[in-house]
Amino acid sequence: MLTERQLLVLQIIIDDFIETAHPVGSRALSKKGSIPYSAATIRNDMADLEDMGFLEKTHSSSGRIPSEKGYRYYVDHLIAPLSSGQNIKIIRNIMKEGIYEFEQIVQMSAEVLSELTNYTSIIIGPELSETKLKQLEILPISNHTAVAILVTDTGHVEHRSITVPEKIDLSDLEKMVNILNDRLKGVPIIQLEKVFQKEIVGLLKRYINDFGSTQHYLQAIISQNNPVKLYIGGKSNILMQPEFNDVDKIRSFYTMIENENEIANLLKSKKDGIGISIGNENKVEAIKDLSLITATYQLGKDQMGTIALLGPTRMEYKKVISLLSSLSKELSEALYKWYKTSE
Amino acid sequence: MLTERQLLVLQIIIDDFIETAHPVGSRALSKKGSIPYSAATIRNDMADLEDMGFLEKTHSSSGRIPSEKGYRYYVDHLIAPLSSGQNIKIIRNIMKEGIYEFEQIVQMSAEVLSELTNYTSIIIGPELSETKLKQLEILPISNHTAVAILVTDTGHVEHRSITVPEKIDLSDLEKMVNILNDRLKGVPIIQLEKVFQKEIVGLLKRYINDFGSTQHYLQAIISQNNPVKLYIGGKSNILMQPEFNDVDKIRSFYTMIENENEIANLLKSKKDGIGISIGNENKVEAIKDLSLITATYQLGKDQMGTIALLGPTRMEYKKVISLLSSLSKELSEALYKWYKTSE
DNA sequence: GTTAGCACTCGTGTTATTTGAGTGCTAATA
DNA sequence: TATTAGCACTCAAATAACACGAGTGCTAAC
Numbered sequence: 001m002l003t004e005r006q007l008l009v010l011q012i013i014i015d016d017f018i019e020t021a022h023p024v025g026s027r028a029l030s031k032k033g034s035i036p037y038s039a040a041t042i043r044n045d046m047a048d049l050e051d052m053g054f055l056e057k058t059h060s061s062s063g064r065i066p067s068e069k070g071y072r073y074y075v076d077h078l079i080a081p082l083s084s085g086q087n088i089k090i091i092r093n094i095m096k097e098g099i100y101e102f103e104q105i106v107q108m109s110a111e112v113l114s115e116l117t118n119y120t121s122i123i124i125g126p127e128l129s130e131t132k133l134k135q136l137e138i139l140p141i142s143n144h145t146a147v148a149i150l151v152t153d154t155g156h157v158e159h160r161s162i163t164v165p166e167k168i169d170l171s172d173l174e175k176m177v178n179i180l181n182d183r184l185k186g187v188p189i190i191q192l193e194k195v196f197q198k199e200i201v202g203l204l205k206r207y208i209n210d211f212g213s214t215q216h217y218l219q220a221i222i223s224q225n226n227p228v229k230l231y232i233g234g235k236s237n238i239l240m241q242p243e244f245n246d247v248d249k250i251r252s253f254y255t256m257i258e259n260e261n262e263i264a265n266l267l268k269s270k271k272d273g274i275g276i277s278i279g280n281e282n283k284v285e286a287i288k289d290l291s292l293i294t295a296t297y298q299l300g301k302d303q304m305g306t307i308a309l310l311g312p313t314r315m316e317y318k319k320v321i322s323l324l325s326s327l328s329k330e331l332s333e334a335l336y337k338w339y340k341t342s343e
Numbered sequence: 344m345l346t347e348r349q350l351l352v353l354q355i356i357i358d359d360f361i362e363t364a365h366p367v368g369s370r371a372l373s374k375k376g377s378i379p380y381s382a383a384t385i386r387n388d389m390a391d392l393e394d395m396g397f398l399e400k401t402h403s404s405s406g407r408i409p410s411e412k413g414y415r416y417y418v419d420h421l422i423a424p425l426s427s428g429q430n431i432k433i434i435r436n437i438m439k440e441g442i443y444e445f446e447q448i449v450q451m452s453a454e455v456l457s458e459l460t461n462y463t464s465i466i467i468g469p470e471l472s473e474t475k476l477k478q479l480e481i482l483p484i485s486n487h488t489a490v491a492i493l494v495t496d497t498g499h500v501e502h503r504s505i506t507v508p509e510k511i512d513l514s515d516l517e518k519m520v521n522i523l524n525d526r527l528k529g530v531p532i533i534q535l536e537k538v539f540q541k542e543i544v545g546l547l548k549r550y551i552n553d554f555g556s557t558q559h560y561l562q563a564i565i566s567q568n569n570p571v572k573l574y575i576g577g578k579s580n581i582l583m584q585p586e587f588n589d590v591d592k593i594r595s596f597y598t599m600i601e602n603e604n605e606i607a608n609l610l611k612s613k614k615d616g617i618g619i620s621i622g623n624e625n626k627v628e629a630i631k632d633l634s635l636i637t638a639t640y641q642l643g644k645d646q647m648g649t650i651a652l653l654g655p656t657r658m659e660y661k662k663v664i665s666l667l668s669s670l671s672k673e674l675s676e677a678l679y680k681w682y683k684t685s686e
Numbered sequence: 687g688t689t690a691g692c693a694c695t696c697g698t699g700t701t702a703t704t705t706g707a708g709t710g711c712t713a714a715t716a
Numbered sequence: 717t718a719t720t721a722g723c724a725c726t727c728a729a730a731t732a733a734c735a736c737g738a739g740t741g742c743t744a745a746c
Contacts, residue, residue: 025708038720043709061708061726102504139478141498149492149500155484157492159500161445235578236597245590247582254579368739381689386740404695404739 009045011078014066021242023063068279075317082318088326095334114234119311124267125229126305148221192222243312256286267306270294279313291315295328299335352388354421357409364585366406411622425661431669438677457577462654467610468572469648491564535565586655599629610649613637622656634658638671642678
């Protein structure tokens with residue numbers, strides 16, 4: 001069990017290291033006056049804390065730095081959630097702004113988040129699993145081409161250009177779109193393709209000549225390719241952190257951050273509330289020496305997205321946690337206001 | 344005036360330096376056998392070339408590296424445009440792929456471009472100045488909100504969520520949209536707002552009760568905020584270049600590349616054809632030690648976009664130039680095929 | 687005009703040396 | 717018994733000293 005003083009020592013060391021990024025030594029601590037004990041006393045506690053695995057040395061005669069276990073203890077027991085009044089204001093101001101659409105709000109949130117912290121922020125848009133089709137439209141652009149536009153009940157718009165097979169004529173197209181709309185409105189996006197196959201293919205075959213060649217076509221319109229959107233802010237901000245003073249680290253960080261799939265998977269698995277993964281607690285190899293703090297936000301009943309900050313394990317956990325939880329709250333509220341009458 | 348041999352020396356030195364990134368010395372050159380003269384002879388020519396400003400030394404007893412003037416001479420006189428057969432194939436294959444829409448083609452082009460070169464590629468979407476409105480739609484999502492969708496005659500889709508003022512009722516909205524469509528179809532996107540002000544505001548005032556509160560509203564839908572899209576590929580690719588072995592350079596590169604406005608302006612000013620800016624020839628401070636190669640592509644009559652590669656001044660100009668010119672040709676052709684019947 | 691030869695330069699890489707902040711341990715102190 | 721002072725020891729980082737080698741410029745010979 002840890003004594004009072006050991007707790008204090010641990011806390012001060014971690015705070016100090018988070019601030020300065022330099023190993024902290026007993027003599028310096030004692031001199032700084034933040035703790036009223038002599039260097040020798042502190043030294044003994046440090047040795048104990050190291051034995052217990054909360055601290056580490058970078059080399060045999062260096063000052064101590066927190067281990068991952070140390071950080072873990074710190075965030076679990078030593079952190080007093082800091083209410084970040086001023087930051088909340090900044091966030092609220094974004095939310096207030098007028099005509100932005102959801103995408104823009106999220107994008108801006110990501111940027112501000114990273115601005116305020118100097119870490120890299122990642123926001124993943126809400127999954128569309130529960131979203132339903134509101135309207136499907138196909139607009140001919142020329143003889144060959146058309147745009148298909150899908151609108152969901154949350155106001156999300158997907159569109160894709162397509163080249164139209166020669167054989168289809170305009171009145172047929174109109175007929176098909178009508179049928180599709182009749183049958184597909186209200187169907188969850190994720191099931192569009194299934195419903196199309198089961199209920200509509202047969203129907204259309206009856207009404208449309210030579211439907212075979214068109215089928216694969218409509219299908220392409222309907223089958224969404226993973227529409228989860230990722231917003232990343234401050235990719236270069238993180239270069240300010242001293243742990244990125246090494247070219248190789250930068251390289252590997254950027255190759256990781258550009259691989260959107262990996263990141264998406266990383267965040268999708270997150271549960272409700274605040275999540276903290278420190279260093280090796282992360283399952284993804286590429287960020288095993290970073291920390292990832294996540295928070296979820298709600299859109300409607302059970303759809304949700306995740307906002308996250310990625311930074312060195314030496315992270316300003318206090319600040320980050322309070323920031324993320326306020327942002328997630330604000331974001332949920334803004335979305336709620338936005339969509340509240342749409343259910 | 345330069346002698347034959349001096350030209351040869353210059354060319355070989357630049358080629359060599361582009362390949363290895365190491366200053367090249369007379370002895371090594373002579374030994375390598377690519378030129379049948381002794382080190383001393385080469386040395387004399389090098390000294391002359393340096394006097395004329397084509398070469399530089401990194402320090403008093405180092406080998407020579409090309410100066411910016413040297414590169415300039417090289418691209419203007421010494422380069423035989425290399426036909427890159429295999430690369431063209433790769434590019435063609437992208438263009439062939441089926442259902443992609445314009446955005447996707449461009450995105451993929453950017454990625455391939457950077458893949459093939461290890462530089463950072465930038466593609467700027469065609470300006471919408473000449474594009475005309477094809478269809479405007481406003482779809483109510485809930486009591487408060489709606490999505491506005493604008494489709495252009497090139498199949499480009501813009502959309503934005505809006506909150507609807509309480510006062511407007513649905514039938515009014517429908518009326519307004521009809522009027523807007525009637526009057527605005529075929530109007531160039533860029534003039535939408537002007538036409539709206541001049542021709543439509545008056546009209547709507549007559550038909551709609553309490554139009555004042557709605558006006559600012561519709562306007563927000565119509566006024567596009569700079570819809571020029573930027574596609575950047577291989578932001579991290581460029582880290583492979585040895586000139587980016589310095590953390591500060593990386594930092595400044597990334598802060599630059601994330602500033603989309605600056606980049607957009609950089610590219611927008613480019614004239615037709617291939618453009619080469621070496622080092623200080625660039626007007627933008629942040630890339631004064633890089634080279635930027637640009638090529639334009641056409642969409643229709645006079646709309647165009649720009650594709651570009653950004654890399655160290657020690658760039659594989661031969662390869663890059665041929666690659667860019669084939670890509671711009673292919674891109675224009677693909678777009679032409681895509682839209683040819685839409686005019 | 688070309689080349690060989692030679693003295694000189696200077697970045698790079700290696701090895702020694704010094705310095706200073708840190709540690710662990712033991713003995714003295716409150 | 718808990719704390720502190722004192723001391724010998726460690727090691728990273730900074731500095732200096734040195735050799736090496738690829739390069740240059742210049743002069744004289746071919």
